[in-house]
Amino acid sequence: SGIFSFIKEKTISEDDIEDVLWELQLELLEGDVALEVAEKITESVKKELVGKKVKRSTDIDKYTRNALKNAILEILKTDSNVEDLLKIKKKPFVILFVGVNGTGKTTTIAKLAKYFMEKGLVPVIAAADTFRAGAIEQITKHGEKLGVKVIKHKKGSDPAAVAYDAVNHAKSKNKDVVLIDTAGRMQTNMNLMEEMAKIKRVVNPDFIIFVGDALTGNDAVEQAKMFDEKIGIDGVILTKADADTRGGAAISISYVIGKPILFLGIGQNYDDLIEFKPEWVVKQLFT
Amino acid sequence: MAIGGTMLGKLGEKLRKSIKKLAKMPIVDEKVVKEVIKDLQRALIQADVNVKLVFKLSKSIEKRALKEEPPKGITPKEHVIKIVYEELTKLLGKKSYKLKIDKKPYKILFVGLQGSGKTTTVAKLAHYLRLKGYNSAVVCTDTWRTAAYDQLKQLTEEINVPMYGDPNEDNPIRLAKEGLNKFKNYDVILFDTAGRHKNEKELLDEMEMLSKEINPDEIILVIDGTIGQQAKSQAKAFSERVKIGSIIVTKLDGSAKGGGALSAVSEVGAPIKFIGTGEKIDDLEEFDPARFMSRLLGMGDIKSLIEKF
Numbered sequence A: 001s002g003i004f005s006f007i008k009e010k011t012i013s014e015d016d017i018e019d020v021l022w023e024l025q026l027e028l029l030e031g032d033v034a035l036e037v038a039e040k041i042t043e044s045v046k047k048e049l050v051g052k053k054v055k056r057s058t059d060i061d062k063y064t065r066n067a068l069k070n071a072i073l074e075i076l077k078t079d080s081n082v083e084d085l086l087k088i089k090k091k092p093f094v095i096l097f098v099g100v101n102g103t104g105k106t107t108t109i110a111k112l113a114k115y116f117m118e119k120g121l122v123p124v125i126a127a128a129d130t131f132r133a134g135a136i137e138q139i140t141k142h143g144e145k146l147g148v149k150v151i152k153h154k155k156g157s158d159p160a161a162v163a164y165d166a167v168n169h170a171k172s173k174n175k176d177v178v179l180i181d182t183a184g185r186m187q188t189n190m191n192l193m194e195e196m197a198k199i200k201r202v203v204n205p206d207f208i209i210f211v212g213d214a215l216t217g218n219d220a221v222e223q224a225k226m227f228d229e230k231i232g233i234d235g236v237i238l239t240k241a242d243a244d245t246r247g248g249a250a251i252s253i254s255y256v257i258g259k260p261i262l263f264l265g266i267g268q269n270y271d272d273l274i275e276f277k278p279e280w281v282v283k284q285l286f287t
Numbered sequence B: 001m002a003i004g005g006t007m008l009g010k011l012g013e014k015l016r017k018s019i020k021k022l023a024k025m026p027i028v029d030e031k032v033v034k035e036v037i038k039d040l041q042r043a044l045i046q047a048d049v050n051v052k053l054v055f056k057l058s059k060s061i062e063k064r065a066l067k068e069e070p071p072k073g074i075t076p077k078e079h080v081i082k083i084v085y086e087e088l089t090k091l092l093g094k095k096s097y098k099l100k101i102d103k104k105p106y107k108i109l110f111v112g113l114q115g116s117g118k119t120t121t122v123a124k125l126a127h128y129l130r131l132k133g134y135n136s137a138v139v140c141t142d143t144w145r146t147a148a149y150d151q152l153k154q155l156t157e158e159i160n161v162p163m164y165g166d167p168n169e170d171n172p173i174r175l176a177k178e179g180l181n182k183f184k185n186y187d188v189i190l191f192d193t194a195g196r197h198k199n200e201k202e203l204l205d206e207m208e209m210l211s212k213e214i215n216p217d218e219i220i221l222v223i224d225g226t227i228g229q230q231a232k233s234q235a236k237a238f239s240e241r242v243k244i245g246s247i248i249v250t251k252l253d254g255s256a257k258g259g260g261a262l263s264a265v266s267e268v269g270a271p272i273k274f275i276g277t278g279e280k281i282d283d284l285e286e287f288d289p290a291r292f293m294s295r296l297l298g299m300g301d302i303k304s305l306i307e308k309f
């Protein structure tokens, strides 16, 4: 910068951006970004901007808004796409689905079975939710409708044994993918988290998908954190995005565990699954 | 699992500390009140209370805390907590938190978002009512969710409550009609419905028609305790179609604070009557406002403080 740069440039001060940052933080909170995450994101934007030299003509509010949008895109960005992540690297490729109660695990498994079939692959489903009333019947009916084999035991039996059988079935029948449905469980329930860890030990899955509800508020952080810590998460699917959600849960979860979000569930039919794009969140949050 | 006592959040900790500062003060200090208000706002937002509602609430708390003279014998700290409690109580509504069965048959219609816990709660409530001496029957009108019939059938068989449904019928109105007819001599009839949300117009139409057909004495909105800011607008969409009489908040056995339910209460003006605290049939508790507030604020000691007033 030359001698006269002060004429063309100005330095951003804390005062310049305080109001707009507060406004943005409120927008994040109203869009269901968890409080701690919203605060950390705006704090990092503030750090990035204060002291920065910009053209005198710059509209600071707009500039700050853009910086925040970029920060969000950065959080949601991943290096690998869904196609690669879910590529069948070995046979059978075993995918374990985990999450709290009622988020949409079973429905999402049915959708993914269809996704794999459309790629010419043959899936098999493990009815390893042996706990919830009607769970085995639910996944069985999905299997019937889709023409996918469902491996099941009696209600109340050991879920790890069901999952193990499904993997063996796939091996002997030369199937490509094993999709393991599990019972919903609260991340705070240590017995059930331990049971999940056991299922994981027994089948040694190639990929673990956390299924979260897009309507979740601040608890999304606790859920993702605990499931990642106790079980490990490789990818995330957010359901019920059709319920007019702003997508804050996607930001909270990505921020906390840094794992890619693969798909959004956008309805109750098998085709209601779309690939997740970070731009979707920005659009939902700021329009 | 007990709520409130065990999972005290970091924010609750902070709020408690800022309130403690008031304890040492002879008079209510504006700066400290502002600090308390700020921590209160953060605690409530983290508990998933609607952001706009939080600001409205904290404004009136601040105004009262600075203006009102603490009554004799009450410290500034107790005074502020009392105001917080009163304002939150106002939000929770003046209507009774108790379920009253004052007709026969008393018809209850359950509605709510997908996966919120309706079916499980129908069974829990049927069980609860039986323990209170009412014989109840259950009707499945969910023709959408795969195996909804099997789920409700297994749940009600376990507790020996009669259930009507037909997995081959795809018209919920017909199911409701038949169920009404079948169970008219029971004390209570509970109707389970499919999950739906505010953007599913046809499903909302269906709910409205079901309500007209059944003419329920009470419509219960089942709210997932983990829901965030969407609680308000979703609850609004339901109450624009049917008259919500009460609310049940589920999944409060996890770490969510249930603030979404508070937003729903303030939106539809119906009281919370029960909370769900687990997947088992007896994991249903009568609503206790003081405990719920302790949970929202992340402070375990609200109840003992209130008892002083």
Ligand SMILES: Nc1nc2c(ncn2[C@@H]2O[C@H](COP(=O)(O)OP(=O)(O)OP(=O)(O)O)[C@@H](O)[C@H]2O)c(=O)[nH]1
Residues within 6 Å of the ligand: A099, A100, A101, A102, A103, A104, A105, A106, A107, A108, A129, A132, A135, A182, A183, A184, A185, A239, A240, A241, A242, A243, A264, A265, A266, A267, A268, A272, B114, B115, B145, B195, B197
């Ligand atoms: N609108 C909408 N509903 C969905 C979506 N995904 C799932 N659902 C519905 O959400 C409800 C719960 O779905 P399930 O698949 O049974 O959820 P789950 O996680 O397997 O539940 P549990 O096994 O009980 O823990 C059902 O009514 C589904 O139809 C979605 O993307 N959009």
Ligand SMILES: Nc1nc2c(ncn2[C@@H]2O[C@H](COP(=O)(O)OP(=O)(O)OP(=O)(O)O)[C@@H](O)[C@H]2O)c(=O)[nH]1
Residues within 6 Å of the ligand: A101, A102, A132, A184, A186, B112, B113, B114, B115, B116, B117, B118, B119, B120, B121, B142, B145, B148, B193, B194, B195, B196, B250, B251, B252, B253, B254, B275, B276, B277, B278, B279, B283
């Ligand atoms: N931990 C816990 N789980 C609950 C509670 N209430 C319900 N659930 C679980 O939440 C999941 C969804 O419950 P459902 O009763 O099937 O929900 P629903 O509203 O009928 O779902 P749809 O009919 O698909 O809309 C199941 O796994 C239940 O066991 C609760 O209070 N605590």
Ligand SMILES: [Mg+2]
Residues within 6 Å of the ligand: A105, A106, A107, A129, A135, A181, A182, A183, A184
């Ligand atoms: Mg399931």
Ligand SMILES: [Mg+2]
Residues within 6 Å of the ligand: B118, B119, B120, B142, B145, B148, B192, B193, B194, B195
């Ligand atoms: Mg149901």
